[in-house]
Amino acid sequence: MDDILRPSPLSAADKKRLDDLYAMIEREAATFIGYPCSAIFDYRALYPFLSHPINNVGDPFVPSNFHLNTHVFEREVLEIFGELTHIPADAFWGYITNGGTEGNMYGIFLGRELFPDGVVYYSEDTHYSVSKILRCLHVRNIMIKSQPDGRIDLEDLRETIRIHRDLPPIIFANVGTTMRGAVDDLVGIRQILDDLAVHRSYIHADAALSGMILPFVDDPQPWDFRAGLDSISISGHKMIGSPMPCGVCLAKKVYVDRIARSIEYVGTLDTTILGSRSAITPLFLWYAFRTVGLEGFRRRIKYCFEVADYAVAELGRIGRNAWRHANSVTVVFDRPAPEVISKWQLAVQNAIAHVITMPHVTRERIDCLVADVARASSVALGAKGNA
Amino acid sequence: MDDILRPSPLSAADKKRLDDLYAMIEREAATFIGYPCSAIFDYRALYPFLSHPINNVGDPFVPSNFHLNTHVFEREVLEIFGELTHIPADAFWGYITNGGTEGNMYGIFLGRELFPDGVVYYSEDTHYSVSKILRCLHVRNIMIKSQPDGRIDLEDLRETIRIHRDLPPIIFANVGTTMRGAVDDLVGIRQILDDLAVHRSYIHADAALSGMILPFVDDPQPWDFRAGLDSISISGHKMIGSPMPCGVCLAKKVYVDRIARSIEYVGTLDTTILGSRSAITPLFLWYAFRTVGLEGFRRRIKYCFEVADYAVAELGRIGRNAWRHANSVTVVFDRPAPEVISKWQLAVQNAIAHVITMPHVTRERIDCLVADVARASSVALGAKGNA
Numbered sequence: 149m150d151d152i153l154r155p156s157p158l159s160a161a162d163k164k165r166l167d168d169l170y171a172m173i174e175r176e177a178a179t180f181i182g183y184p185c186s187a188i189f190d191y192r193a194l195y196p197f198l199s200h201p202i203n204n205v206g207d208p209f210v211p212s213n214f215h216l217n218t219h220v221f222e223r224e225v226l227e228i229f230g231e232l233t234h235i236p237a238d239a240f241w242g243y244i245t246n247g248g249t250e251g252n253m254y255g256i257f258l259g260r261e262l263f264p265d266g267v268v269y270y271s272e273d274t275h276y277s278v279s280k281i282l283r284c285l286h287v288r289n290i291m292i293k294s295q296p297d298g299r300i301d302l303e304d305l306r307e308t309i310r311i312h313r314d315l316p317p318i319i320f321a322n323v324g325t326t327m328r329g330a331v332d333d334l335v336g337i338r339q340i341l342d343d344l345a346v347h348r349s350y351i352h353a354d355a356a357l358s359g360m361i362l363p364f365v366d367d368p369q370p371w372d373f374r375a376g377l378d379s380i381s382i383s384g385h386k387m388i389g390s391p392m393p394c395g396v397c398l399a400k401k402v403y404v405d406r407i408a409r410s411i412e413y414v415g416t417l418d419t420t421i422l423g424s425r426s427a428i429t430p431l432f433l434w435y436a437f438r439t440v441g442l443e444g445f446r447r448r449i450k451y452c453f454e455v456a457d458y459a460v461a462e463l464g465r466i467g468r469n470a471w472r473h474a475n476s477v478t479v480v481f482d483r484p485a486p487e488v489i490s491k492w493q494l495a496v497q498n499a500i501a502h503v504i505t506m507p508h509v510t511r512e513r514i515d516c517l518v519a520d521v522a523r524a525s526s527v528a529l530g531a532k533g534n535a
Numbered sequence: 536m537d538d539i540l541r542p543s544p545l546s547a548a549d550k551k552r553l554d555d556l557y558a559m560i561e562r563e564a565a566t567f568i569g570y571p572c573s574a575i576f577d578y579r580a581l582y583p584f585l586s587h588p589i590n591n592v593g594d595p596f597v598p599s600n601f602h603l604n605t606h607v608f609e610r611e612v613l614e615i616f617g618e619l620t621h622i623p624a625d626a627f628w629g630y631i632t633n634g635g636t637e638g639n640m641y642g643i644f645l646g647r648e649l650f651p652d653g654v655v656y657y658s659e660d661t662h663y664s665v666s667k668i669l670r671c672l673h674v675r676n677i678m679i680k681s682q683p684d685g686r687i688d689l690e691d692l693r694e695t696i697r698i699h700r701d702l703p704p705i706i707f708a709n710v711g712t713t714m715r716g717a718v719d720d721l722v723g724i725r726q727i728l729d730d731l732a733v734h735r736s737y738i739h740a741d742a743a744l745s746g747m748i749l750p751f752v753d754d755p756q757p758w759d760f761r762a763g764l765d766s767i768s769i770s771g772h773k774m775i776g777s778p779m780p781c782g783v784c785l786a787k788k789v790y791v792d793r794i795a796r797s798i799e800y801v802g803t804l805d806t807t808i809l810g811s812r813s814a815i816t817p818l819f820l821w822y823a824f825r826t827v828g829l830e831g832f833r834r835r836i837k838y839c840f841e842v843a844d845y846a847v848a849e850l851g852r853i854g855r856n857a858w859r860h861a862n863s864v865t866v867v868f869d870r871p872a873p874e875v876i877s878k879w880q881l882a883v884q885n886a887i888a889h890v891i892t893m894p895h896v897t898r899e900r901i902d903c904l905v906a907d908v909a910r911a912s913s914v915a916l917g918a919k920g921n922a
Contacts, residue, residue, distance in 0.1 A: 152834045153575060153894055155826035162825050166580070166818075169605065173587050176602040183601055185588040188540060193553070195582050198778040200560050201572040214570055215563040215880055218556065246633045247811040257671055277810040284644055284808065286673035385811065391585040392779070393811035421671065423664040424634040424772065424780035431553075438549050439542035447539045493602050507540055 180508075181517065182494035182501075184357045184478070186389035187508035194431050202427035207420060208243050222430035228437055229396050232363040233380055235373040241405075242398035243420045244384070244430045248356040251381025251397035253281045254421055255352030256320065258379055258399055260287045261407050262350060263316035269308065270320035271300035273327065275354065278320060287318070297473070298322075298330030306340045316348040317341070323371045323380075324358030327497045329478030331358060334375040353380045356395070357504075358476070360387035364446040365475045378403065384429060387445070387506070388436045394429035448507045452477045455505040455514065462518045466525075477505045485524035492517055567895075568904065569881035569888075571744045571865070573776035574895035581818050589814035594807060595630050609817035615824055616783045619750040620767055622760040628792075629785035630807050631771070631817050635743040636664045638768025638784035640672070641808055642739030643707065645766055645786055647674045648794050649737060650703035656695065657707035658687035660714065662741065665707060674705070684860070685709075685717030693727045703735040704728070710758045710767075711745030714884045716865030718745060721762040740767045743782070744891075745863070747774035751833040752862045765790065771816060774832070774893070775823045781816035835894045839864045842892040842901065849905045853912075864892045872911035879904055 158166070177187060197218075205214050208222040226242045245251045256278075260266060268289035270278055282289045290308055293301040300322070309317050321332040334351070341349050355362075355371065359382030362368040372380070379399035384390050440448070456472050459479045463470035470481040483501045488494070494501045503509070503517060545553070564574060584605075592601050595609040613629045632638045643665075646653060655676035657665055669676045677695055680688040687709070696704050708719040721738070728736050742749075742758065746769030749755040759767070766786035771777050827835070843859050846866045850857035857868040870888045875881070881888045890896070890904060 149575060150838065150897075152838060153831075155577070155823075155831060156828065158580065158822070158826055169608070170583060173584065173589060173603050177587055180588070180603060183588075183590075185590065187588050188536060189586075189588075190542070191585065192582075193545065195579075195585070196557060197560070198578065198582070199576075200564055200778060201567070201570075201574050201576075201772065201776060202560060202778060203570075203572065203772070203780060213876070213880055213882065216560050216567060221556070246813075247809055249809045249811070253671075275810075280808070284640075284672060383811075385588065385590070389588060391587060391589060392813040392815055393590060393809075421667070422634055422636045422780075423662075424636070424770075426633075426779040428779055435545070436542075439545055441543065444540075444542060451537065451539060489600070493600055495600065510537075 176493070179492045179513075181492055181503050181505075181513055184386045184504045184506060186387055186506045189389035189391075189432075189436065191391070191432050191435060194428065194435060197428055197431060204244070204425040204427040204430060205423055206425075209241065216427070218427040218430050221434045225430055225433045225437065226396060226398065229382065229398055233359070233372040233377075233398060235398065235400070239401055240398045241401045242396055244425070244433065245381070245395045245397050246422070246426070247385065247393035247395050248275075248354065248381050248383045249277045249281065250421055251395050252278060252320075252352070252354050253285070254397045255379035255381055255399065256281055256285055256287065256318065257421070258403055258407065259318035259350035259352060260285055262403055263318060263348060266316040266318040266350065267312055268318045268320055269305060271322060271325075271332065273298045273300075273325040273330065274320060274322055275326045278354070288315075294330075298325045298328030300332045300337075302333060302336045302340065305337065306343070309340060309346065310344055313344055313346065316350070317346060319349065319351045321351055321353045323353045323355035323362070324476065324478070327478075327495065327500065327502060328480050329358070329473045329476030329502075331369040331371060331473065331475075334370045334377075338376050350378045351376055353377050355380050356383040357386045359383075360445070361449055361477065362475060364442070364449045368475060373400075384433050387449070388433060389507075390429060390432050392426070392429060394426065394433065396433075449477075452505045452507060452509075455509055455511060458511050459503055459505060459514045462514055463521070466518060466522045468521060479503050479505060484521045485528060488517075488520050488524050491520065563880070566879045566900075568879055568890050568892075568900055571773045571891045571893060573774055573893045576776035576778075576819075576823065578778070578819050578822060581815065581822060584815055584818060591631070591812040591814040591817060592810055596628065603814070605814040605817050608821045612817055612820045612824065613783060613785065616769065616785055620746070620759040620764075620785060622785065622787070626788055627785045628788045629783055631812070631820065632768070632782045632784050633809070633813070634772065634780035634782050635662075635741065635768050635770045636668065637808055638782050639665060639707075639739070639741050640668045641784045642766035642768055642786065643668055643672055643674065643705065644808070645790055645794065646705035646737035646739060647672055649790055650705060650735060653703040653705040653737065654699055655705045655707055656692060658709060658712075658719065660685045660687075660712040660717065661707060661709055662713045665741070675702075681717075685712045685715030687719045687724075689720060689723045689727065692724065693731070696727060696733065697731055700731060700733065703737070704733060706736065706738045708738055708740045708764075710740045710742035710749070711863065711865070714865075714882065714887065714889060715867050716745070716860045716863030718756040718758060718860065718862075721757045721764075725763050737765045738763055740764050742767050743770040744773045746770075747832065748836055748864065749862060751829070751836045755862060760787075771820050774836070775820060776894075777816060777819050779813070779816060781813065781820065783820075836864075839892045839894060839896075842896055842898060845898050846890055846892060846901045849901055850908070853905060853909045855908060866890050866892060871908045872915060875904075875907050875911050878907065
């Protein structure tokens, strides 16, 4: 390197700032049990790739003049997800995204392109980012009531679609809601469409977390392409784990081809939403599948369920109304005191909170959480008693 | 870690695949001169952060319950870009994106939210991804002719806006086009809006590459918030350099506040397009500014210009009509033979190609390219002579 290009070393003050940041992250990682991101991953073997300007620009299935890419590994990851979601390799198209939102945006975009007069239906338990996507994409949409357990209310859905039978429904289904881990009843949804003789429809599933759980359980709720999905978004930084957000989006190839054809005038088969795309996250996901493996993920998820059951029992023991859905690692319980929420980085909504027993969450951490919850409630009770 | 969670080591065959990929990337890096991505960066000091599930979810200016974030460093990077683009710290909002496309999408989204009946005007030299964004966002748009040098044709723009004077114009300006590095004439554009008494308008600039060049030159074309911009997108993986795509998007805060207020019903100030966001790219950019520094970037860009001039001279010497715009590192020349395009990963469009003299591109590499171009043309001439 020419000397005039050479950077200076970091100053001691800046070095200290980074060290402090790292210490904070290590400290907070010890109480990281409220978000669905696994902390168990180790991609050090791949760090050498971070010394090059690698980039998976464009469609992973189309050769690129930008040679510093990992498209081959990206396609392998997509094939694995094709198998996990039960769609033949020649029937899907997909790519690795920057996270769940991008995959959900792609799915709704695809649905809207196929049915420009379509109406998106989604439950009130849907992640708040979906409202933003719907606004971005300028698509007509109606929020449907949820049942108390977090699943979409089928009666409300049926009556609402009935009123708009002239407009193709685009169903945004939750395969694991953010707060309660509820899986929308896809069989019931298909039944409604059949009952109302709706033949033009589209179903996208947001399977951010559960898309990497349900392939590994014995009795999954119907959730994948066999259940009638047209597209699905699954996060990579959640059950698999990654230091930066990522995910996969898969869709039926016949739809994507129809869109790709119609934008051919731009002179490229540029079917992804963003142009330049990370080339390192495909390597991370590939590496996880080759080292943890499908059997390893099955073991991890069994372990997560055991810890979830333990959390339900322990929180129940101190009277906090804890429960979880079948095949879910999201343990819902009564909202605790603010200091407990902050210390354990818990996501809360109205009267409930959840802990998510990802692979790094041990019984010991649950014990500490339960002790804190119990202590904070007794302090609150004590304060009330004194008032 | 519980033993049942432990991954297996990578198999020898998989290890070899990674080694082969790495060797390919090292080999191709030697001829990487056609894309605007610097290969000179070294973030090894930050790799320890990659062992945690860090995530800058949501708005960088709003405290989050997700504590494993680098929002503080993200805000510092944004402040630096605020200074470079000449907007006071209290007058802008912004965030670190996954690359130029996301920033452009945000800018057009903002313009459309402010002017739902607006029409987007953009030149035919605009990056192809913009057509996709416009389609995604469902916004009315008109492509304007370019001048031969790549800048937007002001006469065509004036006449087209005149026809649609009842609809607010949303100008998508190129501050450095992809193929020719042309900077649209923002003074001329403002003049047209003034001449036509258009008082409701919006200007977004795609300054993917030049947004990190023009702050460091003595005589920049008007390009930043002082030139009347409402928002701007600048890439981080281009002049700064990064192993994964990233960028910044800045917009006038008053506009963002108006949007944020109107989506408050979703219960969060979630103003970014994607929810989960990388926490490592803000650290990379921060680190680059603290080690290369603003003076270092000024030196780098001077160096890039010198190599660009050298490339113009050498390609000119062999009769390839080479030229570049003022303050541009994009050297345009006659499209060479296919084997040269592939070997040097050159971007081409019709009769032209370009080489982009990023900091890693040396005079020696230019010599090799020129020799290859000369050899391929003489072979072609020889073949023609024989035919």
